Amino acid sequence: MLQELSVKNFAIISSLQLEFQMGMTVLTGETGAGKSIIIDAMGLLTGGRGSSDYIRQGASKCTLEGLFTMPKSQELVKLLEELGIETDDESIVIQRDISTSGKNVCRVNGRIINIANLRKVGEFLVDIHGQNEHQELMQSEKHLGMLDDFGGKELLKIKEQYEGIYAEYRMIEGKVRNRQKNEKEFAQRMDMLQFQSDEIAAAELVLGEEEQLIEERNKLGNFQKIADALAASYEAVNGDGDSSLDKIGYAMNELLSIEMLDPEYKAISEAVQNSYYLLQEASGDLSRHIDSLELDENRLNEVENRLELIRQMRRKYGDSIDSILAYSQEITQELADADFLEGRTGELETLLVEKKNQVIEAGLKLREIRKKIAKKLEKNILKELKELYMERTVFDIRFTALPDGQFTEDGLDQVEFYITTNPGEPLKPLVRVASGGELSRVMLALKTIFSKSQGITSIVFDEVDTGVSGRVAQAIADKIYQISENSQVLCITHLPQVAAVADYQYFIEKEIIGERTETKVRKLNQEERVAEIARMLSGSEITKLTIEHAKELLNMAGNERNGHLS
Structure with a gap:
């Protein structure tokens, strides 16, 4: 429901803040006082078309803000999630700014949409x-959706069964169409993938191979440099004549003869000994490497060719051997799936025909239950219309099969409400019924029935009671009140009967403030309601009789409400 409405610089409203409650609230006042401006503001807050014409003269923008109770609707929760709107599951705040430049800024819980x-x-x-x-x-x-809502659980199970079979049909149909569509392109892609798979397989790539080949190529490419360095190093360390190893060995022997004379000599002697043995070990390593050196020019060519092949494969299929092998797995799976689907094309087409027959069978069951529920809904609507003094009305829910045996996710049929309010006249689509008092009563009858199932938290009636009076006016008042038992109702009315049954009443009037016209709204107490309803009964001149009549209407309405509550 709408809890609060805030309006700034909107039409002839400079600033206005209203609080609303559950139940039925009426807005009354003189013609031209600005009652419909309040409804216009609500319409803009919920996505109505706006323009700079709404902005109060002299202001740069108008601002509208509404605080709503969060409806218990999973569809709304899903929509808010899709739009990235956070909610505390208790309320929704909507704000809309319209500037003189024509710019509209809409926010829901602070998020711009x-x-x-x-x-x-x-x-x-x-x-x-x-x-x-x-x-x-x-x-x-x-109309079809409203019929299904009226059907409730009795219809829901059969409808869900149909929707499940229909979804399976569409899935199979999509597979068949994808397989049949662009068969030439499909075949070309399969040929390309097969070539790529064969080429990668022929390369026999191994993880880590490229790094090892680069290391081997560096060695083979620098063979002479490595051989010269190893030979010179060995000659210096352990060559014939005055080698480094011999000199350090001489020094080691000399120090061994004096190391017992001083701890410092002993430390030096041990350091030289360590150096001698390390150098001796290095000499052995150098000798071993020199003996193992062998130049294989053919191997260098093999390594270069292998690295070039890997480079070409990386250019085509990935930036590393790892990614190339991953791509190979991917296309191998796609080729396997293609072979599987190719073998199943005929099977899928047969399955599609079987599933279509199942959809039609389920659709016929859905049609049967819907027609049963439609008869029940027709009776309910005629009952409501009778209470609104339209007892001669004929109301019919018509089913029209979709052409050429087609079907949709909703079933096999289109559904539309037909009506005639004049005996002997042909039934016509409800959407073509002329507006006026009769249309208002038809709408109220439908809304009375559907207000429970539609789940809308606030229903606004903007002078829907125009063109009626007397007992019809009282019947309309009772219907609007019945609707308010399931949803919050806000109603602009000129009928005293409607005003009297309301739980709350606001009076809208114009004031001249600083030579400018402003619309003001105030909540009426019981005494003020009597005076306002008396004005609605008699016009500008309020008499003792109209005061008594107003009190009587309010007392009757109070008794009526107590009757509903009991």
Whole structure:
């Protein structure tokens, strides 16, 4: 429900903040006082078309803000998640700014969204009905959904079974179409993948191979440099004549003869000994490497050729041997899947025909239960219309099979409401019924039935009672109140009967402040409600009789409410 509404610099409203409660609230006042401006503000908050014309003269922008109770709707929760809007599961705050430049900024819980998405969110929060507006009930494409909502659990299970079979049909159909579509391109791709798979397999790549080959190439390419360095080093360390090893050995022997004379001599002697043995070990290593050196020019060519092959494979299939092998696994799997699907094409086409037959069979069951529920809904609507003094109305829910045996996720049929309010006249689509008092009563009858199932938290009636009076006016008042037992109802009315049954009443009036016109809204207490309803009964002149009549209407409404509660 709508908890709070804040309006700034909107039309002839400079600043206004209203709080609303659950139940039925009426907005009354003189013609032209600005009652519909409040409804316009709610419409803009829920995605209505806005323009700079709404901005109060002299202001740079208008700001609208509404605080709504979070409806218990999983569809809304999913939508908010998709839009990246966080919620505390208790409330939703919507803000909309319209500037003189024409720029619209819409926010839901602080997150900026576009108007199209604001409209999607708003559909879960407010349902506005005006005298000449065609809202959800007046859109034929919504009639099937309303029938299903009325069907409840009795219909839900069969509908879910149909939807499951239909989803399987679409999945198989997609596979068949993908296989049949662009067969030439598919074959060309398979040929290309097979060539790539064969080429990678022929290369016999091994993880870590490239690094080892580069190391080997460096050795083979620098053979002479390595041989010369090893030979010179060995000659210096342990060559014939005056070698480094001989000199250090001489020094070691000399120091051994005096190391017992001083601890420092002993330390020096040990250091020289260590150096001697290390150098002796290095001499052995040098000798071994020199003996193992062998120049294989053919091997160098082999390594170079192998590295070039790896470079070409990296250029085609990946930046490393690891990624090339991963790609090979990927295309091998795709080739295997293609072979599998190719063998199943005929099988899939047969399965598609079988699944289509299952869809039709399930659709016929769905049609049967829907027609059963439609009869029940027709009776309920006629009952409501009778209470609104339209007892001669004929209401019919018509099923039209989709052409050429087609079907959709909703079933095999289109559903539309037909009506005639005049005996002897042919039934016509509800969406083509002329607006006026009769249309208002038809809409109220439908809304009374559907208000429970639609789950919309706030329903707004903008002068839907125009053109009626007397007992019809009282019947309309009772219907609106019945709707408010399931949803919050905000109603602009000129009928005292409707105003009297409301739980709350706000009075809207114009004031001249600083030579400028402003709309003001105030909540009426019981005494003020009597005076306002008396004005609605008699016009500008309020008499003792109209005061008594107003009190009587309020007392009757109170008794009616107590009757509903009991």
